[in-house]
Amino acid sequence: MFLLAVxxxxxxxxxxxxxxxxxxxxxxxxxxxxxxxQYKTFYIPExxxxxxxxxxxxxxxxxxxxxxxxxxxAVVSEMKARGYVQVSNPDDADLGVVMAxxxxxxxxxxxxxxxxxxxxxxxxxxxxxxxxPGWIPYYPYPVSYSYTVNNLVTEIIALKDIDxxxxxxxxxxxxxxxxxxxxNQLNISKAVSGIYQAxxxxxxxxxxxx
Amino acid sequence: xKSKLSILAIVAVLxxxxxxxxxxxxxxxxxxxxxxxxxxxxxxxxxxxxPTGWGMNFEGGYYVTPKLAxxxxxxxxxxxxxxGEQLLELSPSSHLFTDQIHSVFQIPFGALLKYRFVEDSxxxxxxxxxxxxxxxxxxxxxxxxxxxxxxxxxxxQPEVGVTIYPSAHKRFGIHIxxxxxxxxxxxQVLSYNINGINNVGFHLGFSF
Numbered sequence: 001m002f003l004l005a006v007x008x009x010x011x012x013x014x015x016x017x018x019x020x021x022x023x024x025x026x027x028x029x030x031x032x033x034x035x036x037x038q039y040k041t042f043y044i045p046e047x048x049x050x051x052x053x054x055x056x057x058x059x060x061x062x063x064x065x066x067x068x069x070x071x072x073x074a075v076v077s078e079m080k081a082r083g084y085v086q087v088s089n090p091d092d093a094d095l096g097v098v099m100a101x102x103x104x105x106x107x108x109x110x111x112x113x114x115x116x117x118x119x120x121x122x123x124x125x126x127x128x129x130x131x132x133p134g135w136i137p138y139y140p141y142p143v144s145y146s147y148t149v150n151n152l153v154t155e156i157i158a159l160k161d162i163d164x165x166x167x168x169x170x171x172x173x174x175x176x177x178x179x180x181x182x183x184n185q186l187n188i189s190k191a192v193s194g195i196y197q198a199x200x201x202x203x204x205x206x207x208x209x210x
Numbered sequence: 211x212k213s214k215l216s217i218l219a220i221v222a223v224l225x226x227x228x229x230x231x232x233x234x235x236x237x238x239x240x241x242x243x244x245x246x247x248x249x250x251x252x253x254x255x256x257x258x259x260x261p262t263g264w265g266m267n268f269e270g271g272y273y274v275t276p277k278l279a280x281x282x283x284x285x286x287x288x289x290x291x292x293x294g295e296q297l298l299e300l301s302p303s304s305h306l307f308t309d310q311i312h313s314v315f316q317i318p319f320g321a322l323l324k325y326r327f328v329e330d331s332x333x334x335x336x337x338x339x340x341x342x343x344x345x346x347x348x349x350x351x352x353x354x355x356x357x358x359x360x361x362x363x364x365x366x367q368p369e370v371g372v373t374i375y376p377s378a379h380k381r382f383g384i385h386i387x388x389x390x391x392x393x394x395x396x397x398q399v400l401s402y403n404i405n406g407i408n409n410v411g412f413h414l415g416f417s418f
Binding site: 008009011012013015016017019020021022023024025026027028029030031032178179197201202 | 266285294309
């Protein structure tokens with residue numbers, strides 16, 4: 001009878017995924033001890049990192065690429081709408097915003113050691129490294145998410161709160177948009193809609209929040 | 211007159227043969243098997259409470275007395291429910307906006323005790339108590355990922371039904387039953403918690 005039950009497990013009716021929306025899945029996580037109203041300015045690099053495990057080195061969507069421009073503009077407009085002022089020099093910024101398009105990787109960010117992948121692969125080549133060489137990102141909250149394919153990752157760093165003694169870069173917000181590629185093409189309209197949704201479900205990111 | 215007597219004699223022989231077969235079926239075929247289509251609904255929890263007919267039931271038993279049987283049972287059933295897009299609070303500091311299809315797949319199996327109220331009849335109403343274990347796979351399918359939780363629990367299922375034998379040979383019958391099922395399985399998927407599963411449903415199938 002037990003074997004019969006095991007055999008029955010193959011009889012499960014699979015869900016009809018055609019019923020599902022074509023919108024993105026939007027995940028956000030933040031440091032709930034962070035007071036986002038204490039920050040005034042933000043800096044965002046003029047490009048988008050593209051991570052692909054099939055390529056040895058990360059590539060970039062530069063600011064001249066319309067795909068990067070549209071998603072960056074969406075983030076900038078949301079930050080400005082919430083009262084933050086964009087600055088062109090990260091040394092003058094209270095917050096830093098970094099974005100990466102994860103095209104194809106099976107890496108995993110886990111609870112136990114949340115920053116190893118970022119440290120080894122992402123951050124050393126990213127925009128912040130020249131300013132904070134050898135520093136490591138620090139997540140005050142557990143980041144537990146499987147990065148598989150087609151994710152647009154947006155993160156906010158509290159540059160103002162960097163701990164010089166620990167050499168840690170504190171992350172205060174993570175957003176992951178999943179399913180942004182259609183027919184092997186980056187779906188920009190979905191990505192932009194997903195960015196708006198990520199900020200909509202994060203009302204605490206507000207310069208004027210009480 | 212002679213012709214009428216001949217017909218009566220033939221009828222008497224046939225009746226005797228049918229009676230003998232019926233009696234022998236009771237003596238030499240103390241076992242029974244049911245194979246049913248199962249229609250089931252989860253009640254008391256709206257995770258996947260859409261009634262569906264994606265299931266089957268199998269049971270077999272042995273009559274230790276003319277009315278009392280012991281046996282084994284196993285069944286499976288899938289319940290699906292499209293949730294639609296919504297914002298889930300996974301923790302006080304994390305949120306997920308997603309579409310979902312909730313699914314609960316159940317496999318109860320174990321031992322049964324069956325009591326039929328009458329025997330040697332075209333209609334055999336009965337009551338059964340099934341006790342055993344339940345495997346469940348509770349899942350949420352989103353646009354990108356599947357989240358699921360597999361659990362085992364204790365399972366109890368009272369059932370009433372009737373077996374209908376169209377022919378006097380009682381070799382094949384039609385089986386109809388209604389049941390209630392409770393399992394202690396506890397599941398957690400995303401922000402949903404299921405603490406025990408209640409089912410109601412019916413079986414429609416064959417008995418032999």
